[in-house]
Amino acid sequence: DQQVKQNSPSLSVQEGRISILNCDYTNSMFDYFLWYKKYPAEGPTFLISISSIKDKNEDGRFTVFLNKSAKHLSLHIVPSQPGDSAVYFCAAVEYGNKLVFGAGTILRVKS
Amino acid sequence: DTGVSQDPRHKITKRGQNVTFRCDPISEHNRLYWYRQTLGQGPEFLTYFQNEAQLEKSRLLSDRFSAERPKGSFSTLEIQRTEQGDSAMYLCASSHSRLAGTDTQYFGPGTRLTVL
Numbered sequence: 001d002q003q004v005k006q007n008s009p010s011l012s013v014q015e016g017r018i019s020i021l022n023c024d025y026t027n028s029m030f031d032y033f034l035w036y037k038k039y040p041a042e043g044p045t046f047l048i049s050i051s052s053i054k055d056k057n058e059d060g061r062f063t064v065f066l067n068k069s070a071k072h073l074s075l076h077i078v079p080s081q082p083g084d085s086a087v088y089f090c091a092a093v094e095y096g097n098k099l100v101f102g103a104g105t106i107l108r109v110k111s
Numbered sequence: 112d113t114g115v116s117q118d119p120r121h122k123i124t125k126r127g128q129n130v131t132f133r134c135d136p137i138s139e140h141n142r143l144y145w146y147r148q149t150l151g152q153g154p155e156f157l158t159y160f161q162n163e164a165q166l167e168k169s170r171l172l173s174d175r176f177s178a179e180r181p182k183g184s185f186s187t188l189e190i191q192r193t194e195q196g197d198s199a200m201y202l203c204a205s206s207h208s209r210l211a212g213t214d215t216q217y218f219g220p221g222t223r224l225t226v227l
Contacts, residue, residue, distance in 0.1 A: 036218070043117075043221050046215055046218075096167045097144075098159060099154070101154050103151065
């Protein structure tokens with residue numbers, strides 16, 4: 001049973017517009033979440049994280065929102081750039097520091 | 112480059128052969144993790160070291176898999192008697208444990224294993 005779900009396999013956005021990537025989780029014990037970006041033939045690159053004591057965290061063009069009651073988080077990228085085209089993974093930290101990943105969302109930013 | 116490195120980047124082997132992968136973490140990172148990623152899925156946790164101690168193993172890690180981190184620096188992951196189902200990307204990550212809060216894991220480029 002998948003504890004972290006990214007229900008949109010892909011997303012296509014015009015350059016300059018907002019990209020919104022969504023993630024849902026089922027385990028209410030999760031209290032720390034991360035987003036990673038992955039290009040082909042490379043390992044995942046850390047983007048941004050959020051603790052459950054917050055509902056928002058910003059870093060430049062990237063903002064992560066957390067809705068604990070809905071067990072939902074989202075990553076907003078504004079403005080989107082062609083170089084943002086990649087696979088985005090949502091991950092939750094389980095006990096023992098291991099990460100539980102979603103299946104990923106492919107983002108395509110069209111110029 | 113002071114990131115996580117993995118060797119080899121690609122490995123093709125025949126079913127039944129043994130393979131070994133190496134991971135060099137970021138200097139002074141005391142935690143090291145192995146994950147496996149198959150097509151269309153996110154990475155799945157395999158095992159985790161703090162210094163040289165292997166603290167946790169996933170049930171995905173059958174007895175054909177063994178991992179070591181002998182001096183608390185680099186780590187090796189060995190797969191014995193490989194099967195076609197072992198074909199995947201094997202990712203290594205490292206982090207530095209913090210006194211409070213959650214440490215961030217940084218990933219290497221991965222080793223892509225193909226079992227024929």
